[in-house]
Amino acid sequence: MSDNPWAEDRGNMDRSIGDPEHQGTIPARQGGPAVPVENGGPFLIGEKMTGGYGGADILHDCTIWVEKGEIAVIVGPNGAGKSTAMKAIFGMLDLRSGRVKLDGLDITALTPQDRVAHGMAFVPQTNNIFTSLTVEENLEMGAFLRRDDISRTMEQVYELFPILKEKRRQPAGELSGGQRQQVAVGRALMTEPQVLMLDEPTAGVSPIVMDELFDRIIEVARTGISILMVEQNARQALEIADRGFVLVQGRNAYTDTGQALLANPEVRRTFLGG
Amino acid sequence: MDLLNAIVALLNFVIIPATAYGAQLALGALGVTMIYGILRFSNFAHGDTMAFGTMVTVLMTWALQGWGVSIAPLPTALLALPVGIVVTAALLLGTDRVVYRFYRARKAKPVVLVIVSMGVMFIMNGLVRFIIGPDDQRFADGARFVINAREFKQWSGLDEGLALRTSQAITIVTAVIVVALLFWFLMRTRTGKSMRAFSDNEDLALLSGINPDRVVTITWMIVAALATVAGVLYGLDKSFKPFTYFQLLLPIFASAIVGGLGSPVGAIAGGFLIAFSEVTVTYAFKKVAGYLLPEALEPEGLLQLLSTDYKFAVSFAILIIVLLVRPTGLFRGKAV
Amino acid sequence: MAEPMIRVENLHKHFGGFHAVDGASLSIEKGTITGLIGPNGAGKTTLFNVVAGVLPPTSGRVYMEGEDITGLPPHTLFHKGLLRTFQIAHEFSSLTVRENLMVVPPHQSGETLWNAWFRRGRVAAEERAIAKKADEVLEFLTIDHLADEKAGNLSGGQKKLLELGRTMMVDARVVFLDEVGAGVNRTLLNTIGDAIVRLNRERGYTFCMIEHDMDFIKRLCDPVIVMAEGKVLAEGSAEEIMSNEAVIEAYLGRGLRNKARAAKAEA
């Protein structure tokens, strides 16, 4: 139950008066400016983040970072706070303490939209495409903040995901799960981000497409874009990761390179299914 | 048998009035559906928003008439329309600022917003009556007819007259222009697409850098324009009386829901469906049948399916039938 | 051979053009604890939802002990002894934990207004009995200290326990568990596992459980059914499944294919 007396609907399901399904969940925040800080440190870092959704804290002093052009992966049990950590880095929830820094700027105060303008892109775990818009419009929306010519980037995305070019006039809602996932990543790439954040990009995707996606992600990383992702397919993800974070109940349990974590028997046993 | 007379009678009493009424309903339903799609609640205050916009336009029209400004043969109200739209937009934005925004920020459930809109409805209802009073106001001027029934009879030599009022012609033309503009805006422009995106997936829109406040602002402005245009057209065609606008709520909602809430195409289709069924179901086909059938078969009764007492029961019946067969409305609105 | 507890025949469930369940056929034998595994989005939860009557199937049939139960509403199935828990906990958030359990027993006389008004003595007696039972269940689940807490305020794991507790309020015949283990602390998970086994042995409950934790599966389930892309991919004991090529390919995985690794090495 929420403590928000305005968000009560008394169980009302009446569709002729409201549309709760498509309602957003990201709370409106009062934005602030980005503040330059001392240089050095990782390219993007969420530092000692503590916070949650208004009730009890979900994250406790959680720190996540990624260097330029690197792939960082967050793994952990369900409900550990992986998605929450991503949201926190993207400014989708208020932190009680801790800060987020990007490229020498303290961006803790920025709203999510402003972070997009600062070169961050995010692909949520679910509901990550505009189902009623065509594939092409989805991509256009990705480039919403850009004022320059987007056709080149769009070509690149189509090169990366050829199937999308074929279906570009089709509403994205009609695509299969794997294709939707490609649209979602494509939309994010359209911002020409410096950091791409992916929340379980391979969820609901067949293994073949999953491999395909991992390939693409590596390719994207090679163009100098930092990648921060949450993965349930922890083994595959850690294999390609430069860095891995294991979260348990909102805390950093293990932090190491991907290979090292894979090699750690404790981690293998508890989180990777042996 | 007399095909021409039958066609003219049908045109005069069914097709032209229903088209004009349908266009007005469609414009009203478009406003409702825009709010539903983007702000995600059914706005009970929409009828009164229409009344407010029309009221401003009426006052402006009177002022213009007072100054002797006219664009005869077109009604002066068309000239006053932009003022009406601007003032209404200001009112809606103000309302959003002091009322709706608070709930939006708190992620209030749509049903809470609906109840809030009831409050706004009461206030606007009172406000309009406070300013212009509860009575009928006439503000139409300029030429009344494009085609006059009597003259048509003389000219054509038919028994049946055909009338096309200027207001009907304007209604249809304006509705076409407004709808075309709206669709061009939504389908082709960046802002329009961003609004569709917002309507589709609010969170993701935010993550794409779309500014929700801007979307909301533009939505209210479009709604103000649609409501004012719909209201003024309705007022020109019939007359302006605040209470009638409140009563339009039922057919407007029926149109929007039949078409599929949240779907602009649906709103238009719904508007015409409701208007045409209201008029045809209650029309007495005696005369038309009389022209078409040989004399021996001429009907005794009125051939009226339903007496006019129950005409708006028709909108409701259509609504139920459509929902039973297609629970999402004709054009697959958002409710799944 | 006796009729299986649940038999699913060529089941399809489409969402628009998307085939979430795409011709699945499987049986859950009486008295077993059947595991259901498969990649995310394989259609497991959807299959559950169809069997439990939450969603109507696009085509196909579901039988319970030979009786066709396709498309029956959940409350009817409940009375036939078919229960389910939810992957995302569906607690009654404004009710207390005890009330959450007390809601469950069917045919309570106090659920009829007439009795609530005019036979209060009988209702009160019944209430005491139900409350007592609820407290026993809470104690069993080690959350009796939370009995008067609003269920909305429980942690994720506790909500999962509550879900399980609800199935213990009645004499169920078959219980569908959707990821009871997810988000539940390991020691507690062992307790839950024990509870499941006990309910299975002592009360004869049949279980079908979706689970991602292979250790847990291995410990409890026989047989295990693997779903992928809406179809049944394999079936067998846990050991068989874990060495099944197709399953490894689709679900368990064995790391990335060479291409990805090569690409990485290059960089």
Next chain:
Amino acid sequence: GSHMKEVKIGIILGFTGPIESLTPHMAAGAELAIEEVNASGLLLGGTKVAPVRADSTCIDAGAAVAAAERLVTAEGIKAIMGADCSGVTGAILQNVALPNGIVMISPSATSPGLSHHNNEDNGLFFRTAPSDARQGEVMAEILLEQGITEVALTYTNNDYGKGLADSFQAAFEARGGKVTISVPHEDGKADYSAEVGALAAAGGQRLVVAGYVDQGGSGIVRAALDTGAFDTFHFPDGMISAKLEENFGSEIDGSTGQHPGTDSPGVARFAELVGDKFDATSPFTPESYDAAALIMLAMQAAGSDDPNVFKTKVMDVANAPGEKIYPGELDKALKIIAEGGDIDYVGASAVELIGPGESAGNYREIVIKDGKITTVRYR
């Protein structure tokens, strides 16, 4: 005397609502009679009369009852000049006048349903207007005399419209006429195309509009003219006012109508008395003057402002025998009564109260000529 006594009379009319263009004249008519009496200073030994207005809204029974209740319990009025429309009149009578024992004289409520026999109204209710049972007959006669045998009929969907339509249809058909269709219309709707479509399809030589001029009635006429469905109409009382001329002018030339009215010498005197203060020919204005006058004359005759006392005198002063009293002669009447004489109030509308305390019914037949309402004759 040094200490002036004052008695209050409520004037409850629909100042807002569907006949708001009629009511200002009606109220002014009633107040004219009150001024006249006050000027004479002869009522009950110098008692002054104070009119108190309240809004009946014509249609909202709840609001009307509340307003009347306020006048009776808070303002302490002794009689009601009103109400105007039949529906609210019935409501006020039942819920306020009867329980509180207040005399009520309506100048314009014409519904046949208000004719109370058997003393159901405790002798408190009168009207200076005739019942529509009579108007229906007169209307049928007028039309048939003009050779009109087939009409379409539409009425405002309330007790007045429905009652009048019923009585007209019965009378018309009994005399061999034919009503092709009878369609109600709701007031306050802006769109009447469906109604006009049905009326046009049924056809008829003329369209009878038993509606209100400030409401749907005009809407129907407008739509019928625009579509060319009908060119001429027949209007009963609720439609006839200056507003009709203003709305349609010569577009409806040749249309006919009637409303309660007389050509008794009283009318001319009334017009003279009014001068250009307001429109003396507006429907129910003379009746309003008369209603107010009757209340005060009855008080004088009873020698009391207690409604339960003077209610018995209303019929006495209104009918023969006695000296005939015309508008402007109220002072004379008061004097005669004070001296113990008898009067027969004729007033502006040739008052003659019959059976249940209502006007016997004289009508003014009109025709629209060059966009003006002109009198054909009285009947």
Next chain:
Amino acid sequence: MTPAIKNTALFALVFGLILATGFLQSWNVALGILNMGLISAIMALGVNMQWGYAGLFNVGVMGFVALGGLGVVITSMAPVGEAWAAGGLRVIVALLTGAGTIAAAILAWKRLKRHRGLAVTAILVVGFFVYRWLFDPAVAAIEAVNPAREGYLGGLGLPVLLGWVVGGLLAAGAAWIVGKVALGLRSDYLAIATLGIAEIIIAVLKNEDWLSRGVKNVIGIPRPVPYEIDLQNDPGFVERAQAWGLDPVTFSSIAVKLAYAGLFVVVLLALVWLAELALNSPWGRMMRAIRDNEIAAEAMGKDVTLRHLQIFIIGSAVCGLAGAMMTTLDGQLTPGSYQPLRFTFLIWVMVIVGGSGNNWGAVLGGFLVWFLWVEVEPLGRLLMELVTAPMPEGFWLKDHLLESAAHMRLLTMGVILLLVLRFSPRGLIPER
């Protein structure tokens, strides 16, 4: 301040306001407000059951209230023998035919596999014509019976209090039909369905003269309490009044209002008692469970649709009962006066302001909002007089403001609703 004290204070405040009206204006007005306040409280209670207990959004309150009024008419008015003779039986047969046709159509739709569209259409068309053939002449005959005073079948001539029950049952019947249709749609479209059905009910009441005289109104409905006139003519009563130093006329109307108030209080308290018992029973727990999570409740064996239907019917019946009481108090049924703003949306304001989900909240809201609805008009006028006092006589703005004071009412209601929703979103007396 504990909730109990706060709630008592709120109720005390409202009754203080009514008492103040008695002292400042008149006791008649105060009792008038009290009586309608009681009726409003019952209406609010009905809506609160639907909305507060189950989240059902009913915007057709007006229709159920009107049906309650109809119940009173058909129960308590004297039967019109002549009309019954003219066509009473035929109308009944026609109505049964109509109902039978619909039942047959539904049955055909459910049973038939092939050609069912065709069969249903055929049944409906044939049924419609048979129905009209039976119905139209009967109605014409009935309405021809002394149309000025009767022209309808009249009622059963039973005691008017029985009419309250019948009113509730009529509303319940209508709710059953609406609920069957609207609650059965895949997505729930209850709001628009009730909005439409309310308008249709009013249209039926306005146009079916044979039933309740339509717009010609039924007046003179019998009363459960004595008539003022009779009291005034009763020497014993007059004596007592004079003994207490009261004017018999005023005293008689106050006595009658008090008698009504007594009846209404009994009904209200009985309803609140039943509602509270229900809410705190396993039934109430089940309803709350359904409201919290329909899917889970369904999985726990609760028939959600049936329960929704049940609560929808009960709530509507309570609204119908209140409507019957109101018609009795008015002594007349005037279909033309039913307006959604007054009978639907105002009731909603009461529920939301009072506190949805809480029976006492709804009752408080009923009293408070009704008081304001009545008193805002004179207060608004007073306010306007104050505001315009400095303006010169005859100044257009002054006249305009004074004239428009009546419209302050709607405005005030809106403002109150918004203020409560903003600062006390759970209402003045929130759900526990």
